[in-house]
Amino acid sequence: KLYGYTGHTLAKMLVTVLTGIITGLFAVALTKTVGAITEWKLDVLAKTYEKDAPARTFVSFLLFWLIGSCLVTLATAIVQYWAPASAGGGVTLVMAYLNGNHVPNLLRFSTLISKFVGTVCAVSSGLPMGPEGPMVHIGACVASVITYMECKCLDGGIFNIFTNCFGRRKEFNIKEKLKILDEIVSDSDHREFVSAGVSAGISAAFGAPVGGVLFSMEEACSFWSRKTAWRCFIAATLSTFTIQLLNRSAQHGMIAFSNLNPMENKDWLLQLPFLIVNAGMAGLLGAAFNSLRMWLWKVRAVKSRHLLRILEVIGLVFLTSLVGHFFGWAAGQCKPFPDDWLNEGYGIRFNCEEGHYNDIATLFLSSQHHTIIKLFSVGHDDEISDVTKFVPAFSVGGLALFTTIYLGLFSIGAGLAIPGGLFMPSILLGASWGCFWGIVLRLWLPKWNIMPGLYAILGGTSMLAGVFRSAISLVVLVVEGTRGIDYLFGVILSVMMSNWVAHHIHHDGVYESELERIGNVYMLRDEPPHRLFTLTAEAIMATGVYGFRTIEPLSRILQVMRTTTHNGFPVFADEDSEEGGVSEAPSSQALVNFGTSSSNADVNGAASKVDPLSGRLEGLILRSQLLVLLQRRHFCDASGRPIGRDYSEQQELELETEMRTFFRHYFTHARYVSATAQPLDELKLDGVHAGSTTLDLSSLYIDLRPYMNRSPLTIRKDCSAARAHQVFINLGLRHLLVVDAHNHVVGMITRKDLDHAAGHGWWRISHMAEPPRNK
Amino acid sequence: KLYGYTGHTLAKMLVTVLTGIITGLFAVALTKTVGAITEWKLDVLAKTYEKDAPARTFVSFLLFWLIGSCLVTLATAIVQYWAPASAGGGVTLVMAYLNGNHVPNLLRFSTLISKFVGTVCAVSSGLPMGPEGPMVHIGACVASVITYMECKCLDGGIFNIFTNCFGRRKEFNIKEKLKILDEIVSDSDHREFVSAGVSAGISAAFGAPVGGVLFSMEEACSFWSRKTAWRCFIAATLSTFTIQLLNRSAQHGMIAFSNLNPMENKDWLLQLPFLIVNAGMAGLLGAAFNSLRMWLWKVRAVKSRHLLRILEVIGLVFLTSLVGHFFGWAAGQCKPFPDDWLNEGYGIRFNCEEGHYNDIATLFLSSQHHTIIKLFSVGHDDEISDVTKFVPAFSVGGLALFTTIYLGLFSIGAGLAIPGGLFMPSILLGASWGCFWGIVLRLWLPKWNIMPGLYAILGGTSMLAGVFRSAISLVVLVVEGTRGIDYLFGVILSVMMSNWVAHHIHHDGVYESELERIGNVYMLRDEPPHRLFTLTAEAIMATGVYGFRTIEPLSRILQVMRTTTHNGFPVFADEDSEEGGVSEAPSSQALVNFGTSSSNADVNGAASKVDPLSGRLEGLILRSQLLVLLQRRHFCDASGRPIGRDYSEQQELELETEMRTFFRHYFTHARYVSATAQPLDELKLDGVHAGSTTLDLSSLYIDLRPYMNRSPLTIRKDCSAARAHQVFINLGLRHLLVVDAHNHVVGMITRKDLDHAAGHGWWRISHMAEPPRNK
Known part of the structure; x- marks a missing residue:
């Protein structure tokens, strides 16, 4: 301890700082690599134009397609065969993780690598995909890998490669160090680090530290606290600073533009109708994209068809190349x-x-990042005074054509088996619309102080608002990213307007729609869906809860654990209960009643039926705790006396530590395995050896009292389902027991039940969710 | 209904929009009035210098004091004799209100007027006080007055003055309109509007809409939702836009400065140590101010001594005038x-x-707002190239002197009986320190690219962080307020550094310290205090809970309501319970046991002792609900049959509406009255008339079952107290029942209990809280 700082605090701080810096480094590497590949590609294309061959357009088209295909084949193959969790933007799944879901393999090292390589390929191949969403996922992966890596390497576990780097540290006081690290990777800590990683990722992508923190708060995180905020803040600042140090062009924001012409209040008021149309149309575009994208899911290839998925991506590259070259040749203007x-x-x-x-070929085929900056600066370069001489860099028709076609390409692209985000294409689409509208206005009203570049910025912002439906974080991201603080009002107006318009066309933002489509992820919102307000807890709870008595025969415990996949089991008061101190004496006749609620228990396989046990609630025990007790052979006889083991305080402490860190040690990336029969088989309980004597399995009991949670939160069965939702979400529960007036358990509410109950309500309007699957 | 919008939504939107605009108007009026008075005052002073009289300094000193005294006497008199709730900054009490406390008279119309007049006087009299904190309070008052005014005026109630303005509206469909408004002013809606008012106030003060929203989120609000965020966002944007339209100088932020010289990354790194010292010292100053202020509370005049309080304020004006004139005469440099x-x-x-x-007289005696802008622009005007010719506008010694003495004045000023905020003086103090440090560095290292103005900005920011301990909101406020987005990194660094340093000197921010001092406000934090982690719910709960049976004799209800001040009463299962559907039959012997826990029931007066009733929990009924039942003479006989009233659905609906809107109709600004015997006396139950027959009081019962909350949230007595705190805060409860394993009530946890339990823990380190008082 040092000034109130323990090893914990320092270790946590170290993880936060490392997350920030390493995410920043990834961002720099990403930008540089994409830049280099794109430049090389455009150079190759440029050479074909120099030749005066008649088919030079065709050759260029083929080259663009070929180079693109090589890149995306690599990316898609990695995704399909190695790390499927890295497909798409990744923000959605990170959100689901932060909401409390377990998403297999989402934050592994392999996913990180695949995401990075895939994003480089996707962005540089010219597909309508951006690096911002993947940066969020990369940030989250970095945070997760750092936390688990440290522990693993000190354990001498799988990540032996890293052990060497940390070799020196291993010598000094490893036992002590281990204990500290054991504690820091609880679920909630890990979530905090992942939140920090998200902030670091988004702020590195936009060069906007405050915006990154707010994005993390508004969009990504379901649980937020002052501590999380500070952690995000530190990580985001460090990652932005890292990228600015190493990448000089990023110093003033990632999509900064110069030559600011501040607008007067008078101009704002005069142009208000135009701005509203601008934002409203962009909002419509955003909603149209969302709808189109949802509709396209129906015709996409199935996830498991690897080759088809790869061909799909190559097809999109072909389409992009074709469209760019054809319209460039047919409708492009030379300037x-x-x-x-x-x-x-x-x-x-x-x-x-x-x-x-x-101009059209430029719009379609060059780097999206550059195009956005150019669109943002249309009309900034020239003086406002010489109004007559205005010649826009892109023709009005070209922009209109590009906006229409790009919307289609973008909708097709979002959902392919390749890493790639939606931010950049959204901005590009919105900016091209805004620029079109601005140029039209400028040509129509030459005397007015109309800057098409400003309309492009606001169009891009509105498009983002229409697609993602975020508010404050978006305003701050855009203002920080463009350094255009003088346009704050325009940005706010656009975000509000576009959100409002888009909300009436397509109810949900892109993340919500995607979560809904995934189906086997149970995303719970902060506010209970409307549907729950008319239901009681009894109507939505799962019945068929399996429970144990405080001292339960081993055989029944094993049978229940084998035949169910439940993760939490209520513990009921025993008939010969030793719970003293309860002043009210009788009422023990009705404590245990069998088989009242075994209606829809989801018993797997043909295993023999076990009766669910019910009675007055005493506590709650988790499957992981039971597994630890079984592994330690922590048995007793019918009256609770230990069998075949000695009691020592040290042992008890170790047992509790193991229970706390169970998942970290055994099932970090594959928690769902713990609910199958596999870990039970591995325990080899058939011939139980305890010390030197072989024990009879049927005479053994487990005393659950010292380990169960003695005061699980319960709600009454006639409580409103909305209240149950609130309790569940606000307290971050995983199991909520439903009891009657006598404190007898009648059911249990889990994440799945709440999600099902909300089923076709608030955010599942489109009825598209697949039935939930247990993986 | 129109596109899913009901009258509710529109009425709420109207309130939000009006809050934003009116708050903006107040801000404009405040700025203009203060500006005019200050200008006039300085003109008067300037005339004295023109004469060549030998005692001109003395005359100026007297004039400054006299004008100031007149102003502050007016302000303090209003505060002391008319609206005591308007003293001080007001942010603290608004925070307490938003946390769920009832603060008498905090948001009334009189408070609003007194706050406005008082702030004008205080700021223009030259005291070290700013208009930002009061703007928050004004915004909150505006929101509250608008919501209640609309209802009152349509009710034709007290606010008859307003009725005339809204006369036309009264005619059309008033009954319908009333019902809509009845619903929108629930406690949580009102809190939302007040939150929006807070955002509007702070964003008008700083010209920073996003910062205002974030301030509301990070500092002021305890409950936050997406809806609240949008409401705050709209109000903040409108208020900022209003102020910018009417006050042209505010267009680019309230304390904007031009001539930005962006710093290179190299410079940031080189100057990093200096910046850290700058922020650290400012953090120390902030912590010193907090400590000094807490210490000074001991020697201040008591609140009830009106004249003494007024003299105190006049004394501070005297001191300010004396110090300014003396040091101006003795140490001031002519430039x-x-x-x-x-x-x-x-x-x-x-x-x-x-x-x-x-220079010294200028620092002390001119308008603080102007001084801050001048300090921020030191070193911006001149070219960086001619390093040798740097002549700062203020001398190094003068700034050092000013910093030291102003810290004292500021500490004395914070806590007087006059409205006035801490933001502006904090910025001034920090800026003068930063400017001093920057000029010293500039003179020491003339070749470096050091801008004292930048150090002043960062110093002011750090000082704010040291005083208020906020993070993200502060960064955004400063960046928006100064439009200095290029200095984002410096601002972030300063805020973090200063928070860290100040945290080690004085544990709490200024708001927390003040809340602690107030003592009779129970402020609950989001995260449970450390102390609660080692306690169980049983240890912190209040025993002596009075309860009722489901059908309870009227006499006992009246007796309990007279002899206690409790606001919530558990309802217990009756011996001859009609609750069917419960399958477990017996266990009714032990249901009612008397007098087990009447140990420390706070029975007022010499009334006859009532035994607290205990048993199996069935529900919870509130005092307000009982009052409504009593007022409606909603009686029945021992078996639950209604006596002296007919049942009709319309009546039941009205009854429920009245229960919901009880406080709004009867005790809006004086809720504490409802817990006294006064409302009971007013009901005149002695000769109970029901219809035409006179009923015997002793044979009457009240059936509580249809009205009680049938599924109150409970926790087990062996639950951790920290968990209880979480449940209480996260679900926004007012009463949390503690039960044993048999669902028998053993105690109750209220806001007060949690606050007491945290007593000398986390945020009450200084042991200064007065014992809580029931008003």
Whole structure:
């Protein structure tokens, strides 16, 4: 201890700091790699135009497709064959994890690597995908890998590669160190670190530390506290600072633009109708994207068909290339290069003469990041005074065409088996609409102080709001990312307007829709769905709860554990209960009654039927605790006297530690395994050896009293289901027991039950959820 | 209904919008009035310097004191004799209200007016007080007054003045309208509106809409939801926009500065140690202020001594005037006016010759707002290249002197009986320290790119962090307020550093310290205090819970209500219980046992002793519900048949509506009255008339079953107290029943109990809380 700081605090701080810095490094690596590959690709394409061959457009088309195909084949193959959890943006699943779901393999090292490589390939191949969503997932993975790595390497476990790096640390006082680390990776700590990773990821992607924290709070996290906030804040600041140190162009935000022309209040008021139309239309686009995307899910390839999934991605590259080249050739206008474009290597010459570029081909085929910046700065470069000479860098028709077609490509792209986020394409789509609208206005009202670039920024923002339905975090992200604090009002107006419009077209944001589609993830919202307000807890609870008496025969425990997949079991007062101190004496006649509620117990297989036990609630015991007790052969006889083991305080402490850290040690990335019969088989309880004597299995009991949770939270069966939802969510429960007035258990509410009850209510309007599966 | 919008939604939206706009108008009026008075005062002072009389300094000193005294006497008199709730900053009490406390008169119309007038007087009299804290309170009052006003005026109640304005509305469909408004002012709705008012207030004060929302979230609100966030967002945006429309100088933030010289990453790294020292020292200053302020409470005048309180404030004006004039005369340096100062009317000539100003007198005596802006822009005006010619506007010694003395004045000022906030003086103090440090560094290292103005900004920010201990909201407020987004990293670094340093000197922020001092407000934190982790619910609960049977004699109900001040009563299962459907039959012998836990029941007066009733819990009934039942003469006989009343569905609905809106109709601003015997006396139950027959009081019963909450949340007595705290806070409870394993009530936990249990724990380290009083 040092000034109130223990090893815990320091270890946690170290994890937070490392998460921030390493996420920042990943972001830098991502940006640089994508930049290099894209530049190389465009160089290759540029060379084909120099030749005067008649089929140069066709050659360019083939080249674009070929290069793209190689890249995406690599990415999709990795995803399909190695790390399926890394497909898509990943934000949704991270949200589900932070909500309390166990998502298999989501935060493993392999997922991290696959996500990184896949994102590089996807973004640089020219698909309508961005690196922002994957950065969130990468941040979360980094946080998770760091926490588990440290422990594993000190345990000398799987991650032996890392053990060498930390070799020196291993010598000094490893036992002590281990104990500290044992404690820091509780579920809630881990969630905090993952939240910090999310903040670090998003802030690295946008160069916006405060926005990153707010994104984490508003969108990603279901549980938030002051401590989490500080952790996110530190990680986000460090990751942004890392990226700014290593990548000079990022110093003023990732999509910064210069030449700010501040607008007067008068102008804001005058242009208010135009701005509202701008935001409203972008909101419509966002909602249209969401709807289109949901509809396209019906025709996509099934997850398990590996080759089909790969072909799907290659098909999209083909489509992108085809569309870009065809419209560039058919409708593209040749314009002379502005001064700064050539230096920056932006603009695609295509079929134009030397010193000119084809605007449609440029929009479709060049790097999205660059295109966004160029759209944002349309109309900023020239002086406001020479209104007549305005020549936009992109033609009005070109922008309209691009907006329409890109919406389609984007909708197809979102959901393929390749890592890639929705932020960047959303911004690009919104910006191209805004720019179109701004240029139209500018040409129509040349005397007004209309900046198409501003409309592009606000269009991009509105599109994001329409797609994601976030509010404050989005405002801060955009303001920080563009450094356009003078346009704060426009940004706020756009976000509100677009949210409002989009909400009336498509009810949910993209994350909610996706969660709904996944189906086997139980995402619980902060506020109870409307449907629950008219139900009671009794109506939504699961019956067929299996319970134990305080001292239960081993045989029954084993049978229940084998035939059910429940993770929590209520413990009931025993007939010959030794619970003293209860002043009210009788009322023990009715304590145990068998078989009242075995109606829909989901018993697996053909195993023999066990009667669910019911009675007055005494406590709750978890499957993991039972597994530890079994593994330690912690048996007793019918009256609770220990058999075949000595009691020592040290042993008891170790037992409790093992119970606390059970999942971390045995089932970190595969918790669902613990509910199967497999761990029971591994225990080899058939010939039980305790010390030197062989014990008879049928005469053994387990005393649950010292280990059960003696005061589980309960609700009455006539309580409102909405209240049950509130209790469940606000206290972060996993099992909520439903009791009657006599404190007898009548059912249990779990995450699954709440999700089912909300079924077709609030956020499942589209009826598309698959039936839940137990993996 | 229109697109899913009901009258409710529209009425709520109207309230939100009005709150935003009116708060903005108040902010504009405040700024303009303060500006006008200050200007007039400085003009009067300036005239004295023009005469060449030998005692001109003395005359100026007297004039400053006199004008200030008149102003503050007015303000303090209003506060002391009319609206005591408007003293101080007000943020603390608003926080307490939003946490769930009832603070008498906090949000009344009189408080609003007194706060406004008082703040104008306090700020313009030259005291070290700012308008930001009061703006928060004003915003909250505006929100509250609007909600209650609408209802009252339509009821034709007290606010008859307003009835005339809304006369037209009264005609059309008043009954319908009333019902809608009845519902929107539930406690939680009202809290939402007050939260929105807080956001509007702070964002109007700083010109920072996002910052306002975040302040509301991070500091002020204990309950937060997506809906609240949107409401705050709308109100904050509207208030900021209102102020920017009416007050052109506020367009780019309230304390905006131009001439930004962005710093390179290299410079940030090089100056890192200096910045850390800057922030650390400012954090120390903040902690010192908090400690000094807490210590000074011991020597302040008692609240009830009106004249003494007024003299105290006049004394501080005297001190300010004396210090300013004495040091201006003794140590002030005469410097030539910079170009822009004369135009802006900034700078005090004092005893200097024409065209010069006295720097110390200027620091002490001019408007704080102006001084802050000047400090922030030191070193911005000149080019970085001519390093040798740097002549700061304030001398190093002057700034050091000012920092030291102002800390004292500020500490004395915080806690007087006059409205006034801590934000502005904190910024001024921090800025003067930062400016001092920056100028010292600049003179020491002339070759480095050191901007004292930047150090002043960061110093002010750090000081705020040290005083208030907020994080994200502060960063956003400062960045939005100063439009200095390029200095984001410095701001984040300063806030973190200063928080860390200040936390080690003085444990709590200024709000927490003040809440602790107030003593009779029970502020519960989100996270349970450490002390509760080692206690069980049984250890902290209040025993002596009075309960009723489901059908209870009227006489006992009246006796219990007269002799206790409890607000919630458990209802126990009756011996001849008609509750069917419970399958477990016996266990009714031990249901009712008297007098087991009447140990420390706080029975008031010499009334006859009533035995607390205990037994198996059936439900919970509130005092307000009982009052309604009594007022409606809702009696029955021993078997539950109604006496002297007919049953009709319409009546039942009205009864339930009255129960829901009980406090709004009868005890809006004085809820504590409902727990006294007064409302019972007013009911005149002695000769009970029901219809035309006079009934015998002793044969009457009340059937509680249809009205009680049938599924109150309970916890087991051996549950951890920390868990109880979590349940209480996260679900927003007011009564939490503690039961044993048989569902028999053994005690109850209320806000007071939790606060007492945390007593000398987490946030009450200083042992200064007065014993709680029941008002």
